[in-house]
Amino acid sequence: MNHNNQDLFNKLHFDGFVLFPIDNKNELVNYCINEIKNVSEEKIKEGFYLDRDAAVGKEGLAADLKPSVFEYDQNLEKFYTEIGVVDFLEEFQNFKSSIATLQLRGAYDGSSYLSWHRDTHYYSNAKEPSGNVPPIFKSIFYPNLHGNSSRPTLHVSNGSHLRYFKNKNVDLIVPRTPFFKKTKVFESNDYVLVFNTSILHAVLPVSGPPIFRMIAAFKSPQSKN
Numbered sequence: 001m002n003h004n005n006q007d008l009f010n011k012l013h014f015d016g017f018v019l020f021p022i023d024n025k026n027e028l029v030n031y032c033i034n035e036i037k038n039v040s041e042e043k044i045k046e047g048f049y050l051d052r053d054a055a056v057g058k059e060g061l062a063a064d065l066k067p068s069v070f071e072y073d074q075n076l077e078k079f080y081t082e083i084g085v086v087d088f089l090e091e092f093q094n095f096k097s098s099i100a101t102l103q104l105r106g107a108y109d110g111s112s113y114l115s116w117h118r119d120t121h122y123y124s125n126a127k128e129p130s131g132n133v134p135p136i137f138k139s140i141f142y143p144n145l146h147g148n149s150s151r152p153t154l155h156v157s158n159g160s161h162l163r164y165f166k167n168k169n170v171d172l173i174v175p176r177t178p179f180f181k182k183t184k185v186f187e188s189n190d191y192v193l194v195f196n197t198s199i200l201h202a203v204l205p206v207s208g209p210p211i212f213r214m215i216a217a218f219k220s221p222q223s224k225n
């Protein structure tokens with residue numbers, strides 16, 4: 001096992017996320033950045049569109065490429081294999097995963113479209129758990145499309161996937177306090193975020209041109225399909 005990966009495995013386990021380094025000189029990486037840039041400028045292939053109603057969170061502040069990112073360009077799915085995230089997760093989980101869902105989403109100028117939350121959670125009074133149980137891994141690429149100084153785009157609460165409060169209000173107040181470490185993830189062509197869906201995270205407000213992100217959700221060993 002490569003020593004570098006061991007450090008990243010430790011981070012992924014204990015922090016719940018890792019900034020996985022990628023080669024920004026790679027041809028496919030550059031191709032994908034360009035493809036995402038075109039979508040962000042609404043230069044979109046026929047038969048596809050940005051749907052402002054489809055994205056989660058506050059209305060109108062985010063839009064998803066529809067009807068299918070897989071069909072829009074197969075290179076976007078290949079990106080995750082090319083940069084090594086698929087192999088990295090295979091080594092971490094001892095399971096060869098594949099992408100279950102792939103989204104291309106723009107977050108537009110204004111307040112955050114989504115505040116602190118866990119994609120996977122189960123609060124008291126809830127009838128059922130929400131999100132994937134057990135949690136899955138997602139990988140998000142926030143390319144810097146404009147060559148501007150990188151803007152922060154996501155806040156994550158380090159290690160929060162390993163500490164829960166069953167009470168939703170308490171659980172969501174914790175990351176707003178100074179008692180636990182938080183990390184800001186920036187737009188970058190040098191890394192992708194890989195995270196456990198139990199982690200507390202919040203989308204930061206955008207100012208200026210939209211921040212586009214490509215979000216891959218990986219199948220877990222327990223997935224039925």
Ligand SMILES: [Fe+2]
Pocket residue numbers: 117118119201
């Ligand atoms: Fe989320």
